Amino acid sequence: MSSSATNTMEIESSDVIRLIQQFLKENNLLNSLAAIQDETTVALNTVESVEAFTSEVLQGNWDNVLRAVSQLKIPEKKLMDLYEQIVIELVEMREIGTARTLLRQTTPTQLLRDQFPDRYLHLEHVLSRSHFDPKEAYPNGVSKEKRRQIIAQALSSEVTVVAPSRLVTLLGQALKFQEQQGMLPPDTAYDLFRGTVPVVHAEADDVPTRCYNTIKFPKKQHAESVAFSPNGQYLVTGSVDGFIEIWNYLTAKLRKDLKYQAEDHLMSMDDSAVLALAFSKDSEMLASGAQDGKIKVWKIQTGQCLRRYSPAHQGGVTSVCFSPDGTQVLSASFDLTIRLHGLKSGKMLREFRGHTSFVNHASFSLDGTQVMSSSSDGTIKIWDYRTANCIRSFSPHDGTGTMAGASGLTVNSCIPFPKPNQVLVCMKSPTAYLLTMEGEPIRKFMSPDSLTEGAVKDLTAAAAARAAGTGDVKKEGLGVPMTDFLALNVSPQSEIVYCLAENSRLHCYSSDTGKLIKSIPVAEGEVIGMAAHPFTNVLAINTVDGRVLLWKA
Structure with missing residues (x-):
């Protein structure tokens, strides 16, 4: 009997969900990603580079920012700040129609209207003016660049960077570990879904010639x-x-x-x-x-x-x-x-x-x-x-x-x-x-210890005599070990x-x-039996002295 304690590593279910979400995102399965985020309320919130994401905000590349944000779960207040800034900058560029649509038909600006009506009315006022006045758009001495920096810092705190193909990488590492531990045959296809190894073709036959490992049992056990x-x-x-x-x-x-x-x-x-x-x-x-x-x-x-x-x-x-x-x-x-x-x-x-x-x-x-x-x-x-x-x-x-x-x-x-x-x-x-x-x-x-037909017959007869209790191999004087x-x-x-x-x-x-191919001594003590691996040239030989000897070609 063998015994030893093992440490178990706990894995958060939310981390597993995020790994799946990343896989969906990388494979452009965005509807599935959205469905899982809605159902689990777990957000992926990853970007390829926080620095690049922040740079997009600081440069005012709002198309790219909105595309990235649409796949993230951002707190409502930070989304309202973002959309407020985008509306102001659209007005500055005299993209009045787009600014009006964004203000009146998006969820963050509707939340802004309900929770901060003064700020919403301010945007309506900026939108209705015939010309753009930065001092009016950014009260209290705040500049466009300063607002972008505040928004970039707020959004960057919500996102993280994960190495690409994280799920596939982890699965591969797990299979590699199992292979190294001997839980999976090396260089073998693996059915990841069913958790099985398909039947493999047998190796070319060869004679086991070396004992590569030994299972040892406690004293007085075998x-x-x-x-x-x-x-x-x-x-x-x-x-x-x-x-x-x-x-x-x-x-x-x-x-x-x-x-x-x-x-x-x-x-x-x-x-x-x-x-x-x-x-x-x-x-x-x-x-x-x-x-x-x-x-x-x-x-x-x-x-x-x-x-x-x-x-x-x-x-x-x-x-x-x-x-x-x-x-x-x-x-x-x-x-x-x-x-x-x-x-x-x-x-x-x-x-x-x-x-x-x-x-x-x-x-x-x-x-x-x-x-x-x-x-x-x-x-x-x-x-x-x-x-x-x-x-x-x-x-x-x-x-x-x-x-x-x-x-x-x-x-x-x-x-x-x-x-x-x-x-x-x-x-x-x-x-x-x-x-x-x-x-x-x-x-x-x-x-091979009896090379002639006569010796075989003599040994057979001696064995029969021994079994009947009427003879002994050595006393028969055959000169051949049993x-x-x-x-x-x-x-x-x-x-x-x-x-x-x-x-x-x-x-x-x-x-x-x-014909005999090879004869080899496989144990020092008394042997009990053996088993052969179905695909590789491996034999397991169990002995009375508490060992299982593992031999291979």
Whole structure:
């Protein structure tokens, strides 16, 4: 569990409104600007330059001044002073018709008539005279220039200058910050309105060769499960203490842009170890399965628990996944069953029975019509999704007739390969397989620690003996370290198959040929499992010593 306090910055709603107003003004949407100012009573009151605005007043460029003022919210008294001065100067220029219209048909001069009738009558008198007398127009020894200075000072105090495109600039800065914090993938288009990143094309496949960051858990804690979201934005861990946390996979820091994590209100499975995690296809929901048999479904953006199944199984939940349409959750368990749960109803919809030992993994086929399960009884079973009937059951083999199941080897997982009717199978052995959904071998991926067919068979036999309690690898005198695979995954473009071995080495194979590309040690301690990023060549590998190691090409 991680925790830390964060500072929140309060933003005034009026400032947000002004940013919108500036955007409207700069894009010449003046009717919309006026409507927002009238409805909110918030004035924009910005000019490109206070000095230039003041200069226009001092020079008597009243057309420009009135054009600018029309988009500002100026106190009534200052507007009356302005219009009074303009009328006087129009009379001086003998623009009598314009002066008369301005005096009798504008709102500020009508307010002047109602509130200061003496001043209004004075303007009428100036307007009716056959000649212009400055002393009569400006009583008390005030000059035209002095009046302009007073008005310029009064108006300039009402306006401010804001850098152009302020709203767009702030949004860009916010997105840049999120990108730097790893909340957004770099150099990726962003749907600002919906707040989402569109699905991006996967990188060209490459082998991860360096550990670029590490997530460290508190002492005596570790991640039992890890998963990336389909949209690539989230890395989630499920801990032995029951906490579920969303991480920035670039910086290895907790995602504090999620409010519930910033406030230290983490998703939790109530002190039971989180053995399984899976995202919905749209990356908006997360399913978690715990050692006590419970399943919960969460909303990622809020941390809210949308549904709980308590218990979903009589034993620990080893695997969870969403149906393709996101309306159901499929789970596997130590209780020998696979179950399908309705998200809306909260009830178990179907149960798939037939395995005689732990069910380690269950998933949907690519087309969503079948369910595939892997068990410690050494078999893979294919089920009809709608009827829960077992269509076929087989044990992985290498094409020579050697049946892994007959030897009692555990099948850790069976996942769809991104080609029709093909699956990748990880067994507790030094060999992984690419099979058809009928169980026919297509390709195998052998541990580099056993370079010959005979060595593979010897290791398989030794593993079976060890599982039966009748043998020991070292005592068999094979001279080869045991390198059973724990987990496998596939690269973004499906060109590379990753196999994680018990000796903490990652073996990378060509999916087309089965040949080893590279073998690298990825951890000093004991490894538990791994997850692969959907678009980039990044792997997250969780270990018993409380680390999640982040590797990339």
